[in-house]
Amino acid sequence: MDTFTFLAIILLLAQGATADVGRTNRSANDQVMRGGIIGAIVDNSSRFGKEQKVAMDMAIMDVKKKTGQSCGLNMTTSQTVVAAWDLINQQKVKAILLPHTWEEASLVAEIGNQAKIPVLSIADSTPLWATKRWPFLLQASPDQNAQMKAIAAIVDSWEWHQVTIIYEDIDSFRSGVIPYLSDAMREIGAEISNLVALSPFDSSSLSTELERLKGEQCRVFLVHLSLPLAMQFFVKAKEMNMMEKDYVWITTNPFTSLVHSLNASIISSMRGIIGVKSYYPQKDNHFQNFHTRFRKRFSFENPEEDNHDPGTLAMQTYDVVWTVCLAMRERSNGGQQLLHKIMLSKFNNVQFFDRKVARAQIFQIINVIGFIGKSYNELGFWSYGKGFSKTTDDRALYNTSMRHLRPVFWPGGPWTSTPRGWTSPSTAKPLRIAVPTQSPFKQYVNVEHDPLTNITNYTGFAIDLFRETVARLSFNLTYNFTPFDGNYDEMVEQVYLKKFDAVVGDVAIVAKRYQHAEFTHPYTESGLVMIVPVRTKNSNRAWLFVKPFTKAMWVLVGAISVYNSFVVWLIERKHHPELKASFFIQMGVVLCSAFTTLFSLQGGKLSSNLSRMAMMVWLFVALVLTQTYVANLTSILTVRRLEPTVTDVESLRNGNEMVGYSIGSFVENYLVEVLNFHRSNIKTYDSAQEHADALRRQEIAAVFLEVPLAKLFLAKYCKEFITAGPTYKVGGFGFVFPRGSPLVPYVTKALLNVSESGRLRYLENNMIASEKCSDGELVDEMSRLSPSSFWVLFIFTGSTSTISLLVYVVRKKRFGHKIIRKLALVVMRHWRHDKKTFPRKVHDKI
Structure with missing residues (x-):
C-alpha cells in the first residue's frame, strides 16, 4: 500500500464514506444514463472554478441537444481525496475531471488508477512520469511547456541577456517552468540570473523578496504564479515602485489566461506586463457561439464578477466534456475500455496522443494596459517553429523578433523607451573593478599609491581606454577601481565569486578563464610570439x-x-x-x-x-x-645585417634551453601544454627590463609575450631583440565581467565605437611612441638601385x-651604297680563300 492509498483510507475513515462532500447532482433524478455519469472536482471559490462549472453544464446540455445522448454530471466542490472516493463508490461515475493544478490532480490520480476509472487532468502541465505511473491518467489540456520558447523569443527580441524567475513554490510550477526555460534561454545565449520561490501560503515575505530584487541589476522578471498569488505580488510591486520605467514583467499562462477576469483596481497595478497565454481561435463559429451563451449564463450565475468573458481554459473544459461524452455513447465493459475509447475520440481541439493532448503550438502575446474599458492589448502571436506574427491566418507574415508586432506599452507609460533589461547598482554601490598591480608593462596598466595623500592613481593604456568606453555608454555607469595583488587567473576567479564586478587591465582572453567570467570584444591584436636576441649575419661579403x-x-x-x-x-x-x-x-x-x-x-x-x-x-x-x-x-x-639567434621552438626544446614569460600570465600553461616545454625550463620575470637583462646574460634563450606586449618590448629594445618563429593564435586583451552580465553587450558596443572612431589607435600609438627607437636598415632589395x-x-x-x-x-649617305657593296665583295672573296686571315684583310680593304 503506497502513500496515496494510505492517505485516502485515513481520510475516508475520518470523514466517513457518506459524509457530505458538497456535491451537486446533475444526473436528472438519478436515472440511469445511457452514456454514464461524469464526475468533476471544482474549486467554486476561484475564477477558473466558476468558469469550469458553467462550461461543463453547457457541454452536458449541448451533447443532449445535438446528439440525444444523456450524460450525467456530478460536481463536488470539496478538494479532498474523499470526494474522489465518493464520486467513484457512491455516485458511480465513469470518469473524473480534475482541478486546474497538478498538486490537486496528483492526489486523485492514484485513486482513479486503483479503481480503474479514467482521470482527466486539465492542469497546465503534467509531469512526464505521471502518465507512466498512473495508466488511467490523461492530460486533457495542451501542455504549456512550449510557451517557454515563446518567452525566450520575447527576451531575445529585445536583446535582454538575463532573466529572474519568480515562481510559486509548488512542484508543478517548479517542474513546469525551470527546466524548459533554462534550455530555451541557453539556446538564445541568455541566462537565468536568479530563482525566487514564493510560498502560496505565506504572503508576508513578498516585501522582503521584492526589496532584494530591487537591489539586483537584472530588471527582466518572469512571473510564474497562480492568479491569487500573482494579484498580491503585483499590488505589492506597485507599492514599491517596481512597476515603473526600466522594469520588464513577463507572465505565463496560469495568470495570463485569467487576466481578463481582474477588476480595474487590480489591473491598474499591472500596467506594462507582457503576457503569454494559450490561444483559442476566437473567430471560429464554434467559439463565437460558445462565447455568447457563456457570457449570458456566467453573468446570471456569478453576478459578483465584473467580467463575464470565458478564458481559454473554459473552452478547453467544454471540449473535454464533449470528448468524454462521445466516448461513452456505447456502454463499456469497464474503465479500460472507456479509457481506450476516450483516447480514440476527437472533438474540436481535443485529441489524445499517448494519453496526452498535443502541446500548444500557438500562444497569444498580450500587453496589460489597465485603462477603462480594456484590460489588455493583443500584440500578436508566437507559433512554434515559425516565430511572431500579427495574425494566425494563411496570409500571416512571420518574424523571429517581437519588434514587428504591435507597439508595447512598457511599465511607466507608453512614452518610455524599450527597457534595457538591467540597471547599474545604486550610487551607494558602484561597480567594484579590479586592476592588476603586477603587470610587467606599466604602459598598459600602472597602479601607484601616494602615502602622503593616501590616493591611489590608476594610469595606462587599458585604464584610459576603459574610461573612453564608459564615456560612450548611453547611460551613466559609476565605478571604483580596486588594486589586486595576485596573478591574473585568481583575479578572474574573484569576478566569478562576485567579489569584483569587473576587471580592467592587460587580461588575455583564453578559454580557461571563460568558465569563471565573460569578456568583451578584444581591444588589442591577438597572438603569442617568441622574442630572441639578434646577431650580425656572417654571410660571404665578397660580392x-x-x-x-x-x-x-x-x-x-x-x-x-x-x-x-x-x-x-x-x-x-x-x-x-x-x-x-x-x-x-x-x-x-x-x-x-x-x-x-x-x-x-x-x-x-x-x-x-x-x-x-x-x-x-x-x-x-x-x-x-x-x-x-x-x-x-x-x-x-x-x-650590419642582423638575424635571430633562434629561429624556431623545436631548436629550443631540442637544446633544452631556458625560456621566460611575464609573471601572472597564462603563458606558462601554454608553453607546457601546447608547446611541450618542461616546466623546469621556464622562468618568470616581473618587468620588461628583467626580460631584457635575462636575454643579455643568456640566462634564457627566448621570451614569450602576447603580441601587444611584444610591440612595447621591441619598441624599447629594437636594436637588440627580434621576433622569431610563427605567431601562436591566442586571444587578445579584453575587459572582464561576470558570466551573463548584462553590461557585456553594451560595453562591447561602446568599445567598438571607440575603435571605429580612431581613438583606440590614437591611444595605442601614443603608448608605443613613448618607447620607440630607431635602428639601421638591413641590406635588402629595397636598398639596391634599379633603372x-x-x-x-x-x-x-x-x-x-x-x-x-x-x-x-x-x-655619308652618298658613299653608303659603295661602301656596302665593296664590303660585301671583300667579305665573300676573303672568306673563300683564307678564313684565318679573314678579319684583317676585311679591315684593310675597308
Missing part, C-alpha cells in the same frame, strides 16, 4: 660590390656604355689613323672607351662636334652613376648618341 645596382641596372649601364662608345668610334675613325688598326684592336678600343671615364685618344681631342655632343652627355651620366654607386656601396658596407631611378638620364644620353649617329649617316 657586396655588385649590391648597389640591380642586375637590370648593370646590364643597362653596360649596354648604353658600349652603344655610346660605338657611336663615337664610328664618327672619329676617319680623323684618327690609329683607329684604322686591325679589327680586334678597334673592337678593344670600343670596349675600353665604353668604360673609360675620360675619353681621349692617346691625349688627342675629338674632332667632330657630333662625337663631342654625344660624349659630353655621356660623361655627365657616367659621373652621376659613379657617384651614386660609391655612395650606396659605402652605405651597404657600413650597415627606374635613372631612366631619364639613360633616355637623355641614348637619344643624344642616336641623333649624332643619324646626322653622321645622312652626311
Whole structure:
C-alpha cells in the first residue's frame, strides 16, 4: 500500500464514506444514463472554478441537444481525496475531471488508477512520469511547456541577456517552468540570473523578496504564479515602485489566461506586463457561439464578477466534456475500455496522443494596459517553429523578433523607451573593478599609491581606454577601481565569486578563464610570439660590390656604355689613323672607351662636334652613376645585417634551453601544454627590463609575450631583440565581467565605437611612441638601385648618341651604297680563300 492509498483510507475513515462532500447532482433524478455519469472536482471559490462549472453544464446540455445522448454530471466542490472516493463508490461515475493544478490532480490520480476509472487532468502541465505511473491518467489540456520558447523569443527580441524567475513554490510550477526555460534561454545565449520561490501560503515575505530584487541589476522578471498569488505580488510591486520605467514583467499562462477576469483596481497595478497565454481561435463559429451563451449564463450565475468573458481554459473544459461524452455513447465493459475509447475520440481541439493532448503550438502575446474599458492589448502571436506574427491566418507574415508586432506599452507609460533589461547598482554601490598591480608593462596598466595623500592613481593604456568606453555608454555607469595583488587567473576567479564586478587591465582572453567570467570584444591584436636576441649575419661579403645596382641596372649601364662608345668610334675613325688598326684592336678600343671615364685618344681631342655632343652627355651620366654607386656601396658596407639567434621552438626544446614569460600570465600553461616545454625550463620575470637583462646574460634563450606586449618590448629594445618563429593564435586583451552580465553587450558596443572612431589607435600609438627607437636598415632589395631611378638620364644620353649617329649617316649617305657593296665583295672573296686571315684583310680593304 503506497502513500496515496494510505492517505485516502485515513481520510475516508475520518470523514466517513457518506459524509457530505458538497456535491451537486446533475444526473436528472438519478436515472440511469445511457452514456454514464461524469464526475468533476471544482474549486467554486476561484475564477477558473466558476468558469469550469458553467462550461461543463453547457457541454452536458449541448451533447443532449445535438446528439440525444444523456450524460450525467456530478460536481463536488470539496478538494479532498474523499470526494474522489465518493464520486467513484457512491455516485458511480465513469470518469473524473480534475482541478486546474497538478498538486490537486496528483492526489486523485492514484485513486482513479486503483479503481480503474479514467482521470482527466486539465492542469497546465503534467509531469512526464505521471502518465507512466498512473495508466488511467490523461492530460486533457495542451501542455504549456512550449510557451517557454515563446518567452525566450520575447527576451531575445529585445536583446535582454538575463532573466529572474519568480515562481510559486509548488512542484508543478517548479517542474513546469525551470527546466524548459533554462534550455530555451541557453539556446538564445541568455541566462537565468536568479530563482525566487514564493510560498502560496505565506504572503508576508513578498516585501522582503521584492526589496532584494530591487537591489539586483537584472530588471527582466518572469512571473510564474497562480492568479491569487500573482494579484498580491503585483499590488505589492506597485507599492514599491517596481512597476515603473526600466522594469520588464513577463507572465505565463496560469495568470495570463485569467487576466481578463481582474477588476480595474487590480489591473491598474499591472500596467506594462507582457503576457503569454494559450490561444483559442476566437473567430471560429464554434467559439463565437460558445462565447455568447457563456457570457449570458456566467453573468446570471456569478453576478459578483465584473467580467463575464470565458478564458481559454473554459473552452478547453467544454471540449473535454464533449470528448468524454462521445466516448461513452456505447456502454463499456469497464474503465479500460472507456479509457481506450476516450483516447480514440476527437472533438474540436481535443485529441489524445499517448494519453496526452498535443502541446500548444500557438500562444497569444498580450500587453496589460489597465485603462477603462480594456484590460489588455493583443500584440500578436508566437507559433512554434515559425516565430511572431500579427495574425494566425494563411496570409500571416512571420518574424523571429517581437519588434514587428504591435507597439508595447512598457511599465511607466507608453512614452518610455524599450527597457534595457538591467540597471547599474545604486550610487551607494558602484561597480567594484579590479586592476592588476603586477603587470610587467606599466604602459598598459600602472597602479601607484601616494602615502602622503593616501590616493591611489590608476594610469595606462587599458585604464584610459576603459574610461573612453564608459564615456560612450548611453547611460551613466559609476565605478571604483580596486588594486589586486595576485596573478591574473585568481583575479578572474574573484569576478566569478562576485567579489569584483569587473576587471580592467592587460587580461588575455583564453578559454580557461571563460568558465569563471565573460569578456568583451578584444581591444588589442591577438597572438603569442617568441622574442630572441639578434646577431650580425656572417654571410660571404665578397660580392657586396655588385649590391648597389640591380642586375637590370648593370646590364643597362653596360649596354648604353658600349652603344655610346660605338657611336663615337664610328664618327672619329676617319680623323684618327690609329683607329684604322686591325679589327680586334678597334673592337678593344670600343670596349675600353665604353668604360673609360675620360675619353681621349692617346691625349688627342675629338674632332667632330657630333662625337663631342654625344660624349659630353655621356660623361655627365657616367659621373652621376659613379657617384651614386660609391655612395650606396659605402652605405651597404657600413650597415650590419642582423638575424635571430633562434629561429624556431623545436631548436629550443631540442637544446633544452631556458625560456621566460611575464609573471601572472597564462603563458606558462601554454608553453607546457601546447608547446611541450618542461616546466623546469621556464622562468618568470616581473618587468620588461628583467626580460631584457635575462636575454643579455643568456640566462634564457627566448621570451614569450602576447603580441601587444611584444610591440612595447621591441619598441624599447629594437636594436637588440627580434621576433622569431610563427605567431601562436591566442586571444587578445579584453575587459572582464561576470558570466551573463548584462553590461557585456553594451560595453562591447561602446568599445567598438571607440575603435571605429580612431581613438583606440590614437591611444595605442601614443603608448608605443613613448618607447620607440630607431635602428639601421638591413641590406635588402629595397636598398639596391634599379633603372627606374635613372631612366631619364639613360633616355637623355641614348637619344643624344642616336641623333649624332643619324646626322653622321645622312652626311655619308652618298658613299653608303659603295661602301656596302665593296664590303660585301671583300667579305665573300676573303672568306673563300683564307678564313684565318679573314678579319684583317676585311679591315684593310675597308
